[in-house]
Amino acid sequence: MPPGTPYNSFIRPYSIRVDEFTNSPDIDTVPTLHLLSHTHSDHITGLQAKSFGYIVICSHDAKEMLLRHEVYAERSLHEHEYRAETTRTYSHLKVDPLVYPDGSMYYTGSRDLLRPLALNTPTQFELTNNEIVTITLFDANHCPGAVMFLIEGDRGAVLHTGDFRAEPWFLESITHNPFLQPYLAGDDSQPRDPNSVLEAIYLDTASVMTSSSVPTKANATSGLIDLMKMLPTTTYFFINSWTWGYEDVLKAVSRAFRTQIHLDRYKHGIYTNISDPVLRSLGTRDEAASRFHACERFDRCDYVADADPHPANRGLSRMGRPVVYVNPVTMSAARWQTYLQETKLAIGRGDPIKSLLVPLSRHSPLPELQAFVAVLRPRRVVPNTLIPGLHGLDWKGMDRIFDPLLDQPLLLEQTSADLDLDIPVDDAITEMDTAIINLVGGHDATSLAEKWAE
DNA sequence: GCGATCAGAT
């Protein structure tokens, strides 16, 4: 995780570190176990170091994606045949033994550091000094291979969400998961067993500042399909899936139009080697086989690449075909309804359509986070991400937001007096917003943070 | 010198 992650990315009280593989800040806090939630680049810092030599626990799909990881520059060199073999950034994490012609193996230097676990399968690990923890992986609804971690041991149970999207169906699945059911808050009719209360939830707070609800993924993709179906059947589409996590768009398009989708070599290689059977079969390498393209973003195939910039070619590909770009965005549920209405009218009028938006959020906004915490009522909530410039102000705000949803709320007062601000503050959201406004407005966040820390 | 880390822009 980037700078600003609480506790240097450790899951207290365990010496387990998540999504950060750089050297520990001091020798006494060397992680006894490394966890990787998913392979987005801000979650794998330090793994590129050739000197990294620890076991890393992750999903099977994350292992596959990491070992096949190629940065764009390398993909580009390969595609233009300046380089026969592509350089896989993390190939040093798995080095096979050398096999001699007589079948004997030479092991020195060989290794296989990524330890994949199946989902929903509790597995025991021994930390140093004989401490045993049980680790269980759950799908996180964020991108292929992305998981949440449940860590259970003598120091209590902790749930680390990694990056996740806790939309309603996901929350429903949580409440039916046999490995998480012991930690559900239930109703207030009977007291909880203290051993069945999560010590902490390490929560994906990337979108905690989004206080309005956002469309479900199903809602976003079905609306997009409605719009796409209104356009002429001669239209070509470029789906700008610029990072892992927009696969729901590809799946919805593939299903609705009963077609494969043109993929670049790299994406195709990833999708055909991970566990989701729909993803495995949804792509084609044949660019002429489909009107729907998710090929290399900066090196699109001729069917969806811009033609020469003559006015006559406006909106056309090099093949002379009309192209519509599908761009994932974040958008409130309310704004999405308006956008759908307006865009349907525009298409009905015959307005030229250059692009369509699809509001596919890969992180939960505040209402979903509150609902998620409420069904578990842990003892603490720790944000997985903070904004470094706010010096902990956002953490303070989040404490106040989630306090009422804890097992035993501290009943933190939501006052503005100790902030020494003239702006009335009614709740923690406003306090966080205010902190940012003041930061941007040139005030000193450090002194503010000190004042607020009291 | 190079790799690792960071800041800033998209």
Next chain:
DNA sequence: CACATCTGATCGC
């Protein structure tokens, strides 16, 4: 658009 990614500057052995 986006909160992940790329780029170029800076740090450090």
